[in-house]
Amino acid sequence: MIHWLTSRHTVTLLNVFTRSRYAPYSDAGFVHENDELSYVSAMRLREDELFLRRIKESLPKGLKNNLNMHDLNLKDAPIRLRVPIDQVCNTPVNSADTSLEKIRKALTRQSELGTMEAIVLPAGLGKDVDHLTVREAAMPFTASLPAAFYEDLPFMATHPSARADLETLTSAATGRNDPLTEIICHTGDSAAEAIVRKRKLVLNYASQIDDEAGVVISNFATHYGGGERLWVNKLWHSSFA
Incomplete structure (x- = not known):
């Protein structure tokens, strides 16, 4: 995001499963268990807001308004699909899940506003059902837009299926004659x-990530010289080459 913002693009985040x-x-x-949902959801919203402030504080004054977030206020998998937290990565996407249409509606709204010139979506590595649901909902938009898939962390670094999941994703894209190829984005900082x-x-x-996971997630960027690897379609290359 920092790479795109400092390149003077506008970035809009759709914050999906926030309840x-x-x-x-x-x-x-x-x-109390009756208050837990509202308490945790409010806590996580404050963390999202802090994240935005931290990103913006490093930007020049004229670019701070180029980063926005829209909260879809949808329930996450343990609540929405009634699955135990340890089964979130073993639960398939439910085609009857109403969140699919709600995500597509939000993306369509951005498109109609003329604010969506490209889309970045999760690769779904590690089979987290919430990530896969977002990917499934957004896939129709990749046919007509520059699209990039980000490597879900910490799953890419730790989940045993992550590399096979990535191969499956890139093979499927190749099968529809729109091969995904890798690019590396850098912020302009040194790797360290x-x-x-x-x-x-x-x-x-x-509230969600401890020091150990923070190290795993951040140190994964050493594979890319401090950058982030994305898997992009042909339209991305033709638009941002």
Whole structure:
């Protein structure tokens, strides 16, 4: 995002499954179960807002308004699909899940406003059903827009199926005559500076990510010289070459 923002693009984040009880590193366990959903969801919203502030503070004044977030206020998988938290990565996308249409409606709205010139979506590595649901909902837009798939972390670094999942995704794209190829995005910082910055940003989500996971997520960028690898379609190359 920093790469695109400093290149004077506007970035709009669709924050999808934000109604949640998942905050394992917080004090939510002491909250009455009737209040847990609202308590955790509000806590996670504050973390999202802090993340935005931290990104914006490094931007020139004239670019700070180029980053926006829209909250879709949808329930995450343990609530929406009634699956245990340890089964989130073993649950397939439900074609009857109403969140699919709600995500597509939000993306269509952005398109109608003329604000969506490209789309970035999760690769779905590690089979997290929420990530896969977002990917499934957004896939129709990749046919007509420059599209990039980001490598889900920490799954890309830790989940045993992640590399096979990535191969499946890229093979499927090739099968529809729109091969995905990799690009590396850099912020302009040195590799060491980029990794330190990424770790600080990740640890803003203190209710969900502990120090150990923060290290895993940020250090994965060492594979790319401190950058981020994306898998992009042909339209991305022709639009942003």
